[in-house]
Amino acid sequence: MVKEKIIEMLAEATDTEASELTMGTKFSDLGIDSLDMTEMCMELEDEFGIEFTPSPEIDTVGKLVEAVEKLTNED
Numbered sequence: 001m002v003k004e005k006i007i008e009m010l011a012e013a014t015d016t017e018a019s020e021l022t023m024g025t026k027f028s029d030l031g032i033d034s035l036d037m038t039e040m041c042m043e044l045e046d047e048f049g050i051e052f053t054p055s056p057e058i059d060t061v062g063k064l065v066e067a068v069e070k071l072t073n074e075d
Helices: 002-014 034-048 061-073
Strands: none
Touching: 002 034, 002 061, 034 061
16 A cells, blocks of 8 residues: 555656556656655655655665555554
8 A cells, every 4th residue: 555655646746657667766767856855755744644754765666665664564
């Protein structure tokens, strides 16, 4: 569920087909900058009821999915 929702959110935000996004897709390849990432984090917090801080290490779809899954499993 987390992966699918994140891919859906990224596809909508970047006007990209969800089927084109993979776990290895880099945010820089999608044109996502730090401001976009901050906005995405706020949406993720609302969607999943978590507190999420963006990090430069989280630079791909897969790393974002992993980070959110860890936070949602802690509850």
